[in-house]
Ligand SMILES: Nc1ncnc2c1ncn2[C@@H]1O[C@H](COP(=O)(O)OP(=O)(O)OP(=O)(O)O)[C@@H](O)[C@H]1O
């Protein structure tokens with residue numbers, strides 16, 4: 001068990017060293033949310049009303065954090081495709097490490113990077129006129145990490161079945177946008193038509209948005225349900241991916 | 251003791267029977283070579299032995315561990331240099347070796363020493379801080395060799411360690427490998443389709459179409475031909491080959507403008523050829539059989555047929571492009 005966790009940390013460490021050598025990804029993660037925040041914040045202000053007490057920009061702020069995490073988390077799946085393409089995945093697979101720790105290590109690195117991307121957005125909170133206590137900031141970061149963990153595990157699972165970047169990109173486009181728009185990141189859920197609600201409630205991103213909105217804006221939410229759904233989702237996906245890795249000896 | 255034991259090993263990919271009931275044993279400390287043309291099934295056997303491919307049937311054990319039931323024990327016992335590149339080119343040479351040591355649970359306090367020693371062995375100590383992407387193909391291959399031995403495996407698998415490298419680099423690599431055998435008690439299992447290179451092996455298994463068709467020491471394999479080969483250049487090779495067939499009932503072969511006559515004793519037979527030739531022989535040479543000749547005798551083909559070698563060149567150049 002301890003060896004397994006140490007193995008995961010080793011795998012994660014390598015990914016993180018690698019990604020800090022590629023700066024462009026980092027710049028993108030700063031620019032993207034800024035653009036979205038101000039475009040959506042001003043553009044959609046007329047179409048949706050934020051609940052009492054918040055500006056629209058403030059209301060969608062937690063959703064913007066989740067969006068940046070969502071992009072980064074799913075993208076981290078490319079690290080597996082990259083490793084397969086350049087042969088390093090064989091070096092990992094032939095090493096005496098449990099397949100579960102390999103999968104968890106990959107997820108861990110993706111989650112850490114995605115959390116950092118979330119923190120970049122969080123740093124803008126004074127600009128949108130929010131006041132956060134130190135405790136709130138720490139809780140937000142913890143929340144971001146479990147959100148990142150669940151979505152990264154999804155990205156890794158998809159990538160473990162993919163052999164090309166193109167295929168992975170296509171799947172992502174079909175996945176990321178619906179996950180985001182059906183999460184209540186941009187509008188209060190109680191105002192959507194009834195037929196959309198089931199889709200929103202089976203979407204793990206919905207619970208992520210609820211959780212972060214609860215912490216950042218102190219809106220009402222059930223923290224137990226939110227964290228429970230997110231963590232259970234992550235565990236299920238991680239188990240499936242481990243199974244895929246164990247069976248991947250064709 | 252048999253460090254590798256393989257019995258009736260089978261593997262198919264859909265319709266393709268890549269490995270058909272192959273059996274062999276490798277002794278501890280041996281250099282064992284698997285020789286065969288493209289698609290013979292060499293890499294498939296190696297992948298099964300290092301646990302990254304599932305076999306269809308038969309048994310295989312390494313260091314007495316079953317490759318199916320005790321995968322992690324097998325993984326601890328082997329090192330591998332894959333046919334295709336497998337370094338992390340965005341990391342430095344040192345980092346590649348560091349992470350490998352961590353993956354194989356080398357004790358922390360030993361890591362530094364082991365990395366330095368194995369870098370020394372392949373002459374890369376000077377370049378250890380550099381990002382691997384800038385290395386030449388030969389340097390990358392040497393780094394892979396250093397990496398393969400850092401966790402002190404029992405068996406080192408080398409799947410075409412010199413593929414896509416120029417002749418001089420190939421010579422270097424073999425030098426390192428022979429050094430390695432002399433310095434450490436290590437079993438090596440290698441594949442190649444450069445016949446000359448197989449000469450360093452203690453024993454060789456020749457593979458074709460998923461079967462092992464011969465297995466012995468290089469000397470015995472060559473002796474099994476029982477032949478010397480007389481190579482002739484004559485004024486008319488085709489005409490002369492017909493004459494040799496008529497007079498001595500010997501099948502000759504053509505090779506690059508020469509005529510090859512297999513005989514049991516070259517020195518005593520050559521005068522007989524001159525006798526029937528009556529001045530038509532322009533030059534003559536006696537050649538001891540090579541492993542290539544063994545392969546031709548066993549399969550009726552050269553190990554790298556013309557069209558195969560064209561495909562090979564393409565493949566090698568693709569590989570080289572990825573290496574550089
Ligand atoms: N993953 C795979 N899927 C389908 N067919 C495969 C796969 N791997 C190998 N084969 C086929 O199995 C046969 C044996 O391949 P293998 O790679 O073992 O040959 P090899 O002896 O290593 O050849 P080479 O000298 O070209 O490396 C070939 O016909 C190959 O096309």
Ligand SMILES: [Mg+2]
Pocket residue numbers: 292293294333409
């Ligand atoms: Mg091969």
